[in-house]
Amino acid sequence: MSTIKEFHRQSIDQPDVFWAEQAKLIDWETPYEKTLDFSRPPFAKWFVGGRTNLCFNAVDRHAAKRPDARALVYISTETNEEKSYSYAELKREVERTAAIMQSLGVGRGDRVLIYMPMIAEAAFAMLACARIGAIHSVVFGGFASGSLATRIDDATPKLIVSSDAGMRGGKAVPYKHLLDEAINLAGHRPAHVLMVNRGLDPAFNRVEGRDVDYATLRQQFLDAEVPVTWLESSEPSYILYTSGTTGKPKGVQRDTGGYCVALASTMKHIYCGGEGETMFSTSDIGWVVGHSYIIYAPLIAGMTTIMYEGTPLRPDAGIWWKIVEDYKVNVMFSAPTAARVLKKQDPAFMHKYDLSSLKHLFLAGEPLDQPTHEWIMGELNLPVIDNYWQTETGWPILAAMPGVEQTKIKYGTPSFPVYGYNLKIFREDGSECDANEKGIVGIVPPLPPGCLSTVWGDDDRFVSTYFSLFREPLVYSSFDWGIRDDEGYHFILGRTDDVINVAGHRLGTREIEEAVQGHSAIAEVAVVGVADPLKGQMPMAFAVVKDASRVATAEQRLALEKEVFKKVDESLGAIARPSRVHFVTVLPKTRSGKLLRRSIQALAEGRDPGDLTTIEDPAALEQLKQALGV
Numbered sequence: 001m002s003t004i005k006e007f008h009r010q011s012i013d014q015p016d017v018f019w020a021e022q023a024k025l026i027d028w029e030t031p032y033e034k035t036l037d038f039s040r041p042p043f044a045k046w047f048v049g050g051r052t053n054l055c056f057n058a059v060d061r062h063a064a065k066r067p068d069a070r071a072l073v074y075i076s077t078e079t080n081e082e083k084s085y086s087y088a089e090l091k092r093e094v095e096r097t098a099a100i101m102q103s104l105g106v107g108r109g110d111r112v113l114i115y116m117p118m119i120a121e122a123a124f125a126m127l128a129c130a131r132i133g134a135i136h137s138v139v140f141g142g143f144a145s146g147s148l149a150t151r152i153d154d155a156t157p158k159l160i161v162s163s164d165a166g167m168r169g170g171k172a173v174p175y176k177h178l179l180d181e182a183i184n185l186a187g188h189r190p191a192h193v194l195m196v197n198r199g200l201d202p203a204f205n206r207v208e209g210r211d212v213d214y215a216t217l218r219q220q221f222l223d224a225e226v227p228v229t230w231l232e233s234s235e236p237s238y239i240l241y242t243s244g245t246t247g248k249p250k251g252v253q254r255d256t257g258g259y260c261v262a263l264a265s266t267m268k269h270i271y272c273g274g275e276g277e278t279m280f281s282t283s284d285i286g287w288v289v290g291h292s293y294i295i296y297a298p299l300i301a302g303m304t305t306i307m308y309e310g311t312p313l314r315p316d317a318g319i320w321w322k323i324v325e326d327y328k329v330n331v332m333f334s335a336p337t338a339a340r341v342l343k344k345q346d347p348a349f350m351h352k353y354d355l356s357s358l359k360h361l362f363l364a365g366e367p368l369d370q371p372t373h374e375w376i377m378g379e380l381n382l383p384v385i386d387n388y389w390q391t392e393t394g395w396p397i398l399a400a401m402p403g404v405e406q407t408k409i410k411y412g413t414p415s416f417p418v419y420g421y422n423l424k425i426f427r428e429d430g431s432e433c434d435a436n437e438k439g440i441v442g443i444v445p446p447l448p449p450g451c452l453s454t455v456w457g458d459d460d461r462f463v464s465t466y467f468s469l470f471r472e473p474l475v476y477s478s479f480d481w482g483i484r485d486d487e488g489y490h491f492i493l494g495r496t497d498d499v500i501n502v503a504g505h506r507l508g509t510r511e512i513e514e515a516v517q518g519h520s521a522i523a524e525v526a527v528v529g530v531a532d533p534l535k536g537q538m539p540m541a542f543a544v545v546k547d548a549s550r551v552a553t554a555e556q557r558l559a560l561e562k563e564v565f566k567k568v569d570e571s572l573g574a575i576a577r578p579s580r581v582h583f584v585t586v587l588p589k590t591r592s593g594k595l596l597r598r599s600i601q602a603l604a605e606g607r608d609p610g611d612l613t614t615i616e617d618p619a620a621l622e623q624l625k626q627a628l629g630v
């Protein structure tokens, strides 16, 4: 067994040899002729000439060998349903859905937009697209009509698959209603809308001729057999729009063969999940983690995957751990925000269940702070692995790789560059940083298999967005700050666009946040740059205090604000001192735990905060407005 270092070095120095080995983890209909074509940088084509299919690798090959093995478990604590599908059953359902899609005129290369809650039919729809070579574009169910319309116009789907409603916290959330609004707003008109009627919103509107009913059509295609459509490795499998935390969403286009190989390799080397084991990812199919680690990767590896509709706290804070016990979950994947939510609950909920099947817990999506990392690792008494990646990459850029080598887990760091990523930390002039020197996390292309092959319909935007950081060298910019310590561990220090300019001084909002957090009364803080006629920009802070009684009165708030100013002055200098520190009890974050920084900034500048439908707690918005007096 090689060490992580050797493994990584081989992937960079001899990519052909390295990836040829990984490519054996999947089934190919036609072997590839060339591992990599990088004749037109930064565009990389992996496994050129090879033909394969994601659905075949995720479903058919296991259904043939282990038809009765459990493939998919759907659990809803919203509708109180629990249903398992064997690989054979999953294959049947996928074929039925594929036949329905074909009957609606969907074929290879056509786009299918999926706007659905976390129900098994959503998985069938994704896999059915993959089966027939259609390109799915899943849009997170929390997005409202405006965001959905933008995505409809960009992806121009022939078909939209949707549902009457989702459910969250026991309340029905109408989907069809929003979808109709979005289609009205959009310039593009899909030919059909395939509706999975859950009976949650009896009043949903049916558009004659356009809307068709899934259950009725399924009945017609009960015995359908739909052969897989073999795709050339570089043909697109899906489009997934980035969350848009920092701007207009980009349609990340994914290939087929490279993605399949990359996912298979991560299950072996990073997530350590194998045939017959069970994976539970608490994400949503609307996010990249859902694509990769709820649907494709666990199935490609022949595992059982769990699709969970519900919150971590209902019926109580033990629900995730109950699922782990009930299904003997071996690999679990969640987000730091969820860990922080659980940290506020009684740990007895966790200890009530037998968690001995669990090998690792993986957390990704945002920085995992040291106290939370330490806490959850202590409570679970197993390795909790922070991994850093992006919608663009589809799989981890930085992670510990217990399948390659057991390395020490350091709190607050996603550890090491993953094989395939020639990751470097750059100064702004394009030279490389030394150890312990903060810089921009970049990847020297080619990007490894499975990363975005382009921005959907816009090659120029792919190059100008991601590869124009320096004239020389050609580098993919992550737009994140990072630092590497003496032992090679990497830390992510926030986003490069979080930099603000105060009277000509460039300040990182993250650094100011750390300084504010240095005050013992502060639990959490968001700092944004707000336009200022004199100084260009001024930092403004929104802070959550640990003990609300400290900010009960106006005098107390003023006094604490002063103390915070002092703290910032001491650690960064008066130049970084926020114009104001507003005290709130909750910060606006997306359900995936990302701070809605752009919205906070927009509100603070008196602008429209944009689409806030993915906000976790709407009260956060109200508090913000109140604090700002808008």
Ligand code: ATP
Residues within 6 Å of the ligand: 242, 243, 244, 245, 246, 247, 248, 249, 250, 363, 364, 365, 366, 367, 368, 386, 387, 388, 389, 390, 391, 392, 414, 478, 479, 480, 492, 494, 495, 594
């Ligand atoms: P957009 O690119 O549209 O603004 P987004 O960047 O929020 O949206 P994602 O691709 O979901 O959309 O998020 C990737 C980003 O999340 C990373 O670039 C990084 O800033 C952050 N991130 C992800 N995982 C980690 C992690 N383990 N540690 C620190 N930051 C992380």
Ligand code: MG
Residues within 6 Å of the ligand: 242, 246, 390
């Ligand atoms: Mg991003």
